[in-house]
Amino acid sequence: MRLYxxxxxxxLLLGTAQYPSPLVLTDAIAAxxxxxxxxxxxxxxxxxxxxxxxxxLQATGARILPNTAGCHSAQEAITTAQMAREVFGTNWIKLxxxxxxxxxQPDPFxxxxxxxxxxxxxxxxxxxxxxxxxxxxxxxxAGCRVLMPWGAPIGSGRGLRHVDALNAMRAHFxxxxxxxxxxxxxxSQAAQAMEMGFDAVLLNTAVAKAGDPVAMGRAFGQAIxxxxxxxxxxxxxxRDMAVPSTPVLGMADLGLGGLR
Amino acid sequence: MRIELNGLPxxxxxANLADAxxxxxxxxxxxxxxxxxxxxxxxxxxxxxxxxxxxxxxxxPMQGG
Numbered sequence: 450m451r452l453y454x455x456x457x458x459x460x461l462l463l464g465t466a467q468y469p470s471p472l473v474l475t476d477a478i479a480a481x482x483x484x485x486x487x488x489x490x491x492x493x494x495x496x497x498x499x500x501x502x503x504x505x506l507q508a509t510g511a512r513i514l515p516n517t518a519g520c521h522s523a524q525e526a527i528t529t530a531q532m533a534r535e536v537f538g539t540n541w542i543k544l545x546x547x548x549x550x551x552x553x554q555p556d557p558f559x560x561x562x563x564x565x566x567x568x569x570x571x572x573x574x575x576x577x578x579x580x581x582x583x584x585x586x587x588x589x590x591a592g593c594r595v596l597m598p599w600g601a602p603i604g605s606g607r608g609l610r611h612v613d614a615l616n617a618m619r620a621h622f623x624x625x626x627x628x629x630x631x632x633x634x635x636x637s638q639a640a641q642a643m644e645m646g647f648d649a650v651l652l653n654t655a656v657a658k659a660g661d662p663v664a665m666g667r668a669f670g671q672a673i674x675x676x677x678x679x680x681x682x683x684x685x686x687x688r689d690m691a692v693p694s695t696p697v698l699g700m701a702d703l704g705l706g707g708l709r
Numbered sequence: 710m711r712i713e714l715n716g717l718p719x720x721x722x723x724a725n726l727a728d729a730x731x732x733x734x735x736x737x738x739x740x741x742x743x744x745x746x747x748x749x750x751x752x753x754x755x756x757x758x759x760x761x762x763x764x765x766x767x768x769x770p771m772q773g774g
Contacts, residue, residue, distance in 0.1 A: 464774030474772075489773025490741060492715040492766065496734040503739055503770035516773045524746065531748035532741035532768055603774070653774035 450648055452485075452595055452626055453541065453573040455512070459484040460643065461673050462514065462628065463666070464653025471505055473662050478509050481656065481666035486511045487543055489518050490533055514575065516543040521556070523563040530567050542567060543597070543630075543651075544576045553603040557584040561591055568592025577630050580614040582621055589625065596622070597630035597651060600642065604654050606634025609641060619646045636665075636672030643676025644684060710761040727754035730767070741768045 450457045461483040468474035478486060486506060506513070515533035520526040523546060530542045546563055548556030555578050564574050568591055576588050580598045588596060598618060601607035609615055610632065619627060629642040630651040639650045650673055659665035712719055714733070723729040726742060726749060742749045743766040749757050759765070 464772075466772040466774045468772075487773050489771045490768040491771035493735070493738070493740060493769035495714075495767075496736075502772065506770075518773055528743055528746060528748050532743060535748075535750055536739055536741045536768070536770060 450626065452575075452649075457484045457512070459670070459673075460649040460677055461639075461670055462487065462630075462649060462651035463511075463656060464651070465506065466653055467657035468662055471502065474657075475505060475509055476663045477656055477666035478511060480663045481670040483666075483670065484511055485514050487514045487516050487651070487653070488537065489516050490529060490536065512541070513537050513539050514541050514543050515539065517545050517563075518543075519547065520545060521547050521550075521559075523559040523566070526559070526563045527566050530563075530572060531570075534572070540571055541573045542575065544574050555579060555599070557581065557587075560584070561587045564588055564593055565591040575628070575630075580611055580618045582618060585618065585622065589622075595626045595628065597628045599631045600629045600638065601632025601634075603631045605632050606655055607632055608634060608638035609645075612645075615642075615647075616645060636668045639669055640672040640676035640679075643673055644679045646680050649673075710759065712759060712762070713764045715765070715767060721759065724758060725755055726757040726759060726765070729759055729765070730754065735767060739770060742766065743768075 450460055459482050461481055462485040463478060463481055463483040464487045465474055515537045517526040517529040520529055526544060526546045533542060534540055544564055546556045546559040548554055560576055560578060564576050567574050574593045575595050575597050576593055577597050578584055578588060585596055601610045626648040628649040628651050629647050633639050633650055633652040634655050642650055656662050656665045656669060712721055721729045721732060723732045744757060745764050
């Protein structure tokens, strides 16, 4: 998989929040085999001492994708992205501009506005968006080369709520890397997204809040690899009626009745 | 002068952002700064004067989804 001229072997991008401990987090990253992890920026208290979290993540070797989570305006997201670029030393940014505090759905207007500014400023923008095709067009016009449609509301674990719309998006943008971001709750849902031809899945809560996050990270890694392999193998077309898989020709007639 | 540091009223005597961070005890940890909503790069902190009422944000790496 190639994202902004970077080749990645894993199609899982993993969030780093809400884990029971730093050790569980780094073990989950390793077990999932993910090559990209998301991080954030938050207020630092004076005399707060060294932040042990950042060196720990650097040691994982995963590529860092900072986010603008919690930003509610284009300018807020732009400033946060600039701060993240300096701190994390990467021009990659997961661009989130939230339009509603309850639903956490993206504000597509502010998203496009921020994407235009950040792309022009040299950022590799990963926009968290809806499955709306026109918004997607505008994001590509703004300079985005990857799109991240939601599966379901952030943290809901509901899977792919709008399968038809996501299929349409996949068909409409065959050569744009599309990453399902948010709402994935189970490995089967991630596998479904991969079988539909999406390029990757970004998730956090489903692993972090699992009974055993390390084992769940591994399960997601396997499901995503299986879903991708299935997509590449080509799924059979569904049929409306039953069709026998064992040949009928040459079947014995034992003369014991039964309707054929 | 009194500035707003991460949302809290804070007294500082330093004339620029770099000196203020040192005086407030931020030390050498990995930080990003903004002044009145705009990003201030590390290299510009020493030449960025502070004024009464300025809003300063000091952010550090944190877990995120």
